[in-house]
Amino acid sequence: MLSLEMSPLLTQLENNLMSQFANLFGLPSGSGGVMLSGGTLANLQALVVARNNKLKIKDGNVYSLLQQPVVFTSDVAHVSVVKSCMLMGIGSSNVVKVKSNQNAQMCVDDLILKIDEQIKLGNIPFAIVATAGTTITGSIDPLNEIANIAKRFNLWFHVDAIYGGALIFSVEHKILLNGIELADSISFNPQKWLYVAKTCSMVLFRDFSGMVDNFRITAPYMKDQEHFINLGEITVQGSKYAEVLKLWLSLLGLGISGYQQLILHCYVLRDVFVDKAACRKYLELATNPDTNVICFRIMNSDADQCDLLNEQLQSYLLRQCGFFVSMPKFKGQNWLRVVLINPFITDEIIDELFTKIDWFVQNLN
Amino acid sequence: MLSLEMSPLLTQLENNLMSQFANLFGLPSGSGGVMLSGGTLANLQALVVARNNKLKIKDGNVYSLLQQPVVFTSDVAHVSVVKSCMLMGIGSSNVVKVKSNQNAQMCVDDLILKIDEQIKLGNIPFAIVATAGTTITGSIDPLNEIANIAKRFNLWFHVDAIYGGALIFSVEHKILLNGIELADSISFNPQKWLYVAKTCSMVLFRDFSGMVDNFRITAPYMKDQEHFINLGEITVQGSKYAEVLKLWLSLLGLGISGYQQLILHCYVLRDVFVDKAACRKYLELATNPDTNVICFRIMNSDADQCDLLNEQLQSYLLRQCGFFVSMPKFKGQNWLRVVLINPFITDEIIDELFTKIDWFVQNLN
Numbered sequence: 001m002l003s004l005e006m007s008p009l010l011t012q013l014e015n016n017l018m019s020q021f022a023n024l025f026g027l028p029s030g031s032g033g034v035m036l037s038g039g040t041l042a043n044l045q046a047l048v049v050a051r052n053n054k055l056k057i058k059d060g061n062v063y064s065l066l067q068q069p070v071v072f073t074s075d076v077a078h079v080s081v082v083k084s085c086m087l088m089g090i091g092s093s094n095v096v097k098v099k100s101n102q103n104a105q106m107c108v109d110d111l112i113l114k115i116d117e118q119i120k121l122g123n124i125p126f127a128i129v130a131t132a133g134t135t136i137t138g139s140i141d142p143l144n145e146i147a148n149i150a151k152r153f154n155l156w157f158h159v160d161a162i163y164g165g166a167l168i169f170s171v172e173h174k175i176l177l178n179g180i181e182l183a184d185s186i187s188f189n190p191q192k193w194l195y196v197a198k199t200c201s202m203v204l205f206r207d208f209s210g211m212v213d214n215f216r217i218t219a220p221y222m223k224d225q226e227h228f229i230n231l232g233e234i235t236v237q238g239s240k241y242a243e244v245l246k247l248w249l250s251l252l253g254l255g256i257s258g259y260q261q262l263i264l265h266c267y268v269l270r271d272v273f274v275d276k277a278a279c280r281k282y283l284e285l286a287t288n289p290d291t292n293v294i295c296f297r298i299m300n301s302d303a304d305q306c307d308l309l310n311e312q313l314q315s316y317l318l319r320q321c322g323f324f325v326s327m328p329k330f331k332g333q334n335w336l337r338v339v340l341i342n343p344f345i346t347d348e349i350i351d352e353l354f355t356k357i358d359w360f361v362q363n364l365n
Numbered sequence: 366m367l368s369l370e371m372s373p374l375l376t377q378l379e380n381n382l383m384s385q386f387a388n389l390f391g392l393p394s395g396s397g398g399v400m401l402s403g404g405t406l407a408n409l410q411a412l413v414v415a416r417n418n419k420l421k422i423k424d425g426n427v428y429s430l431l432q433q434p435v436v437f438t439s440d441v442a443h444v445s446v447v448k449s450c451m452l453m454g455i456g457s458s459n460v461v462k463v464k465s466n467q468n469a470q471m472c473v474d475d476l477i478l479k480i481d482e483q484i485k486l487g488n489i490p491f492a493i494v495a496t497a498g499t500t501i502t503g504s505i506d507p508l509n510e511i512a513n514i515a516k517r518f519n520l521w522f523h524v525d526a527i528y529g530g531a532l533i534f535s536v537e538h539k540i541l542l543n544g545i546e547l548a549d550s551i552s553f554n555p556q557k558w559l560y561v562a563k564t565c566s567m568v569l570f571r572d573f574s575g576m577v578d579n580f581r582i583t584a585p586y587m588k589d590q591e592h593f594i595n596l597g598e599i600t601v602q603g604s605k606y607a608e609v610l611k612l613w614l615s616l617l618g619l620g621i622s623g624y625q626q627l628i629l630h631c632y633v634l635r636d637v638f639v640d641k642a643a644c645r646k647y648l649e650l651a652t653n654p655d656t657n658v659i660c661f662r663i664m665n666s667d668a669d670q671c672d673l674l675n676e677q678l679q680s681y682l683l684r685q686c687g688f689f690v691s692m693p694k695f696k697g698q699n700w701l702r703v704v705l706i707n708p709f710i711t712d713e714i715i716d717e718l719f720t721k722i723d724w725f726v727q728n729l730n
Contacts, residue, residue, distance in 0.1 A: 005691075037402040037564065040603040048452055061456030062427040069428065079584040080603055086582055087413055087601065089454020091426030136585075191604070199402065199606050217451055219444040220501075220694040236452065238405035238445055239556070241564050241606065326370070329585040 002232040002239050011228055014244040017251075021188070022204045024168045025161075026181025032208035033186075034235045035201065035243040039162040040080035042187035042203040045215070045236045047071065047084045047127060049185065049205065050156035052214040054126035062089040070094045070118050073129040074106040076136060076330075078160060081129050094123075103287045104139035104330075106130060108149060115153055127156040132177055133164025136328045136337065137286050138293025140164055143179030151182075159183045162201070164291060166193030169259040173267060176290060185211075190247045193266075193292075193341060194259060200243045262343055266292035269340040272347055276354050282361055286335050295328070295335040298361060307334040313360055321356045367597040367604050376593055379609040382616075386553070387569045389533045390526075391546025397573035398551075399600045400566065400608040404527040405445035407552035407568040410580070410601045412436065412449045412492060414550065414570065415521035417579040419491035427454040432489040435459045437479060439471035439506060441499050441695075443525060459488075468652045469504035469695075471495060473514060480518055492521040497542055498529025501693045501702065502651050503658025505529055508544030516547075524548045527566070529656060531558030534624040538632060541655060550576075555612045558631075558657075558706060559624060565608045627708055631657035634705040637712055641719050647726055651700050660693070660700040663726060672699040678725050686721045 004011045014035055022031035036042050052058055055069055062069070069090050073081045075097040086092040096118060099110040111128070118125050128150050130141040143159060150157035159180050165188030167173050180186060184206050191200040205211040216233050232238045254262070270292045277283050277296050286295035298313060300306035310327065314336060317323040326337045369376045379400055387396035401407050417423055420434060427434070434455050438446045440462040451457040461483060464475040476493070483490050493515050495506040508524060515522035524545050530553030532538050545551060549571050556565040570576040581598050597603045619627070635657045642648050642661050651660035663678060665671035675692065679701060682688040691702045 037606065038602045038604040040601070041406075044452070044601075051454075057456070059457040059459075060451040060454055061433075061459065062454030063430055063433050063456070065428055068426075079582055079598075083582040083601075083603075086425040086580075087409070087452060089416075089425050089427030091422070091428070092424040092582060094424075094426065198604055215451075217444055217448040217457060233444075236405070236409075237403050238448075239403040239563055241402065 003230040004228050007242070010242050010244055011231055013248060014231065015228055017244055017248060018202060018204060021202060022208075025165070025177075025183075025186055025188075025204060027183070027186070027204060027206050030208060031204060031206050033202050033204035034231060035240070035247075036203060036235060036237060037199040037201065037240055037243065038191075039078070039160075039187055039189045039201050040083060041236045042162070042189070042201045043078070043080045043129070043158070043160055044084040044087060045203045046158045046185040046187055046205075047081070047129070048088055048236070049211050049214050050127040050158060051088060051090065053210065054156050055124070058214060065124070067122060067124040068094060069126050070096050070123045071127045071129060072096045072098055072111060072114060072125065072155075074098045074100045074131060074134075074141065076100045076104045076134050076139070077129060077131050078135050078162065081160070100139075103290070104134055104137045106141040106146060108142060108145045111146065111149055115149070115155075125153060125155055127158060129158045129160055132159055132161035132167075132180065133291055133293070135163070136293075136330045136335070137295050138163060138289055138291035138339075139287055140176045140290045143177065144182070145179070147179045147182035156184045157182060158185045158187070161186050162189045163192050163293070165189070166259070166263060167291075169256055170263045171260060172264060190250070193263065194247070194250060195262070196246045196250050199241060200246055265343060266340050269345055269350065270294065272350055273338065273340060276350060280354070280358070283357075286330050292340040293337065294340065295330055295337045297335050303333060309364075310334045310336055313357065316360050317353070317356060321353075323353055323356065368595040369593050372607070375607050375609055376596055378613060379596065380593055382609055382613060383567060383569060384573075386567060387573075390530070390542075390548075390551055390553075390569060392548070392551070392569060392571050395573060396569060396571050398567050398569035399596060400605070400612075401568060401600060401602060402564040402566065402605055402608065403556075404443070404525075404552055404554045404566050405448060406601050407527070407554070407566045408443070408445045408494070408523070408525055409449040409452060410568045411523045411550040411552055411570075412446070412494070413453055413601070414576050414579050415492040415523060416453060416455065418575065419519075419521050420489070423579060430489070432487060433459060434491050435461050435483050435488045436492045436494060437461045437463055437476060437490065437520075438494040439463045439465045439496060439499075441465045441469045441501060441504070442494060442496050443500050443527065446494050446525070465504075468655070469499055469502045471506040471511060473507060473510045476511065476514055480514070480520075490518060490520055492523055494523045494525055497524055497526040497532075497545065498656055498658070500528070501658075501695045501700070502660050503528060503654060503656035503704075504652055505541045505655045508542065509547070510544070512544045512547035521549045522547060523550045523552070526551050527554045528557050528658070530554070531624070531628060532656075534621055535628045536625060537629060555615070558628065559612070559615060560627070561611045561615050564606060565611055630708060631705050634710055634715065635659065637715055638703065638705060641715065645719070645723070648722075651695050657705040658702065659705065660695055660702045662698075662700050668698060674729075675699045675701055678722065681725050682718070682721060686718075688718055688721065
């Protein structure tokens with residue numbers, strides 16, 4: 001997958017399929033992308049291109065800038081935004097965290113406030129990273145409003161749709177992605193909600209040839225060929241796994257309608273789950289879930305006690321009931337997190353989980 | 366492979382195996398490393414840690430520096446050094462190319478000259494990247510001498526042993542890696558001369574906990590655990606393929622002695638190949654090959670004619686004889702390149718290749 005010479009078919013397949021995905025996201029003709037081994041690399045490549053494009057530093061020399069560059073993202077965005085800025089020489093502390101609302105979505109008022117603040121400080125904002133499907137609660141930022149703000153301040157608009165990007169296949173819920181068609185770049189992982197085995201990730205660009213101009217480092221041992229550029233020269237990676245093959249075969253097998261049904265089933269399960277949680281007074285939900293990612297916990301007015309109790313519940317569910325529920329930190333506290341993505345989950349399985357949780361709560365001493 | 370919670374066995378296996386590899390390279394106790402999807406990412410991680418360590422910018426803020434940072438590598442080093450510096454905000458033009466000698470090895474006199482020049486310019490040298498096994502000719506830089514220079518100027522000493530690192534298993538040729546034990550970091554790809562399927566790469570650090578301090582970006586959704594750090598927090602990637610499993614199984618299957626024999630066989634083939642090339646007056650070798658990578662071509666005093674002739678030979682060998690010989694640019698010209706790595710190559714196959722080349726040359730009009 002390094003070069004057209006070594007991998008002619010897969011290089012062309014990747015090029016074509018990425019253009020099609022860019023179109024599915026609503027990006028115009030001239031858009032396209034590349035595949036990478038994981039979402040962190042996809043976000044990294046998008047932000048490097050944003051930096052080189054907006055700060056006019058094709059050779060990426062941050063030292064020569066006259067003002068400190070800053071990036072905006074919400075306080076619940078994925079850690080890869082901070083990691084990318086550390087890698088890129090922007091500095092992890094120069095990722096400005098915008099407040100999120102009760103549903104873990106970026107507050108656009110605070111975004112404007114933060115941009116103004118940074119401009120007053122003499123820093124140079126160059127990109128906003130919105131999230132479509134946050135890691136902890138699967139929340140989707142108001143993409144349309146953020147796109148407008150990015151346009152107003154002439155900032156690069158990147159959408160981390162690593163998780164939620166799959167909604168392009170959903171007739172019923174695609175509306176949640178409204179505004180993504182205004183993005184300068186989009187990252188999306190088929191290795192998540194498209195059920196493709198890890199690793200399988202992509203980063204798409206509104207202006208593909210602009211990306212190439214702002215990114216490409218040519219390798220003397222690769223031959224140039226018409227139409228298709230060697231993927232090793234236009235991705236963060238050199239050699240990489242043939243991610244595209246798995247994706248293409250999955251699309252051939254399931255088709256858009258197959259994915260549509262799978263995603264719809266996840267939303268049915270979400271509704272079942274949320275109803276069951278809502279009718280139990282001792283439970284609370286972290287957010288009103290936009291997707292099939294749900295965070296909940298046993299309530300307790302004492303914060304430490306609350307964390308401990310939910311840790312014990314997680315351990316009980318894993319050790320004694322065979323349920324794995326992850327336990328992320330959200331707003332500094334422990335929450336239990338389910339991702340209703342397995343197509344073989346049924347109402348009965350959800351019933352059983354809640355029966356076990358009921359038992360645990362009833363038997364607290 | 367993201368976190369200890371999701372992948373307890375493989376996380377620990379990777380940690381242990383990387384320590385063992387660090388020891389095989391002669392790094393002291395306290396050394397260790399991580400695995401990545403390809404050599405470019407391994408070099409990137411090494412250079413990011415070098416930057417953060419030597420320039421004392423834990424949050425990686427290149428803008429705040431008072432002098433332009435520069436990196437030194439030879440003019441035949443891998444393109445990933447330049448790509449990494451572009452990504453890192455150092456700037457692709459701030460990779461200072463040190464001259465290589467006739468055997469494509471870094472000239473240490475020119476290295477010292479170039480370092481002095483950069484200091485006089487007011488720039489701040491922070492790392493030297495030596496190569497053990499260059500991409501085009503498999504050449505190995507004089508590691509001991511470069512290590513001494515790095516020490517004298519207090520520079521980070523990284524060895525790109527992506528290809529040649531396999532020589533740690535060779536009793537006869539390990540001597541070529543002398544000095545690698547003085548490296549601050551080493552990148553090595555089992556996906557090459559250890560015959561592990563792509564992707565499989567590692568980056569090793571003399572001071573593992575120092576690497577963690579200079580690199581780690583913590584993720585709130587990962588739990589801290591004793592002894593083992595979540596790999597997602599200390600690698601350029603987040604999610605990644607379970608590279609370690611393939612490597613571990615290969616080592617179980619072949620063992621160190623198996624690799625030793627495989628590598629020895631490659632050197633036997635190299636000697637056969639070089640002898641055959643040397644006794645043909647119409648051929649020339651690009652270098653005296655250090656490893657099993659050999660560049661050669663048909664000589665012709667006219668440069669353009671020479672390039673064309675060798676292009677025609679490559680095409681003839683591929684289209685009519687079933688031999689794939691790659692054609693990199695080396696010192697601005699086309700060369701034919703073979704990598705004698707397939708254990709099923711025999712003297713007879715090499716004979717046949719030369720018979721075809723002889724035929725091609727005899728039938729030139």
